[in-house]
Amino acid sequence: MEIVLALAIGILTGSGIWLLLRPRTFQVIVGLALLSYAVNLFIVASGRLGGALAPVIDKAGEVPLDSYADPLPQALVLTAIVISFATTALLLVVLLTARGLSGTDHVDGREHRR
């Protein structure tokens, strides 16, 4: 389980960074999306990988904490997902505006001659 998650985060981050460094705005936005997935997985992992454990603690039963998942990272990741989703949508609008104003999808707003 750990190795699968670690590999997934690693591959997502690597691809995200590679795409982020590409010259086309669409590649940049996909790169940022991949990076944000990697970060979301990473936040979930920071709360320990526990499989199918409930994050809500039952007040009645005296159960050891080992059988519960940490609720905080789940709350954090929810916020992070919402924020990164919203900012990616904003970036998409800006990207289209830039394309419309400059007539190119290069991140610098103009093509570089080789």
Added chain:
Amino acid sequence: MTLLDHLVIAPILLPLLAAILILTAYERTPHLKASINVTATVLQVVVGVLLVMQVDGQNGPSVYLLGNWAPPFSILLVADRIAALLVLLTAVLALAALLFSLARWQRAGTHFHPLFQLFLMGVSGAFLTGDLFNLFVFFEVMLAASYGLVFYPATEARVRAGLHYLVINLFASLLFLIGVALIYSVTGTLNMAHLATVVPALDPAQKPLLHAGAAVLAVAFLIKAGAWPLCFWLATTYAAAIAPVAAVLAIASKVGVYTLLRLWQLMFDGNEAFAGLCLLLGGLATVLFGTLCVLASQELGRLAGYSVLLSSGTVLAVIGTGSSTAIGAALFYLVSSTLALGAFWLLVELAERGRSAVADLLAVTQEAFGTAEESDLEEPEPVGVIIPATMALLGLSFIGCALLLAGMPPLSGFLGKYAMLAAVLGGDGSAVGVAGWSIVALLLLSGFASLIGFSRAGMRLFWPALPRTVPTVRVIEMAPIGLLLALCLAMMVGADRMMAFTQAAAAEVSQPVQYVEQVLATLPYGGGEGG
């Protein structure tokens, strides 16, 4: 609970409510929107003053428990001297920029007013929060609003610069999240005061992970603060933005500086030598880079942008020394230079109004080849040129800004710089190391370089060989610049009180024991379990 107990949350609620109100107003009633915005910003200044008075009058910070849960589980707001001072600074800067924008910029596009208020909310929240994750949320509020402001109103240059700004800040936010997740996985808490008690008690085997998390987090803040080599976006973005936006963005880079200082002092008690060294070296490199760029810049906008770099670099380097006196002096300098930067951004726009691109080009060639002087001599010189009142006012404000930003006597910029140098050189007779001497050398060099840069820009602006049109400037555009410069003047006159306040603020930040104890000992209202 009296109303004053809720004062800590007012700088966040007030802009939020104002933004909502403005959004509900009809698009056809721009005056209503503007008046709500101005009223809210004036109230924000009043709240800032009250908050400063409150924390200055009491021993220790004001703690506000959101949701009324007991720390360390609650999300909370903490206002101590430095946070209150920066909230006030933000409000004052915003008021000046807003008044300036009333003359023309507010009509140039839609949604200027709500974005402006949301930006204020984000910045104030980032200063006041006592919780690492809420810091992220407020940073995002601030950034989301600033994206809108940077693109306002959309032109190609603005969109191009703004696109870079957006992508870099999104990436920085992801780094922020990675840092927060790493710190949480090691310590199990995100409450900043609780972190201060948990971190020293950590198992040494877990420290490397914590340090990695803190370092990733610090990179995110350094991007915001504009430390070299993470600063190449800053001058371009600021120069592309309209003047009132650039003026309020001057505070956004200080948010990064503030959080670095706060978290470093809280989590590592300021004695993590590596962090101090990074801040010091990063700050020095930024100062050096800013110095070179100030000398090289031909446009006023870029000159102002690099002055932002110089200011945050100086503060970073001096904070990096870790001594409380130096931090206090750096805070004084931060306030004075931010006010001066705000005034300068507004001034840049007014001064640029009377210039055309052709005159600009000619001025540059004249400097390089010196052709204009000979032809001028042949004409009979009128005795005593009449300087229009507008140009005289602009010129005087320009001199004021230049003196403040270069740190020349007698204005408050000099006092801040002098206090920093005195603190770094140390009055206690201890030896001054390489770090101290390099700060001294670079601070003096950067002051000299900005003096050259500003004199050159001023000569080109106010003493052109070509006849120029006097820009039409309205009183409401000149008044904010006067307000900001008058505040700097007030800081100079009342320097002893101001310096005493910033020194007390620095002592509070650098000895966080009281902060931590007071936050953790705060009881929920009514003493219950909350909910």
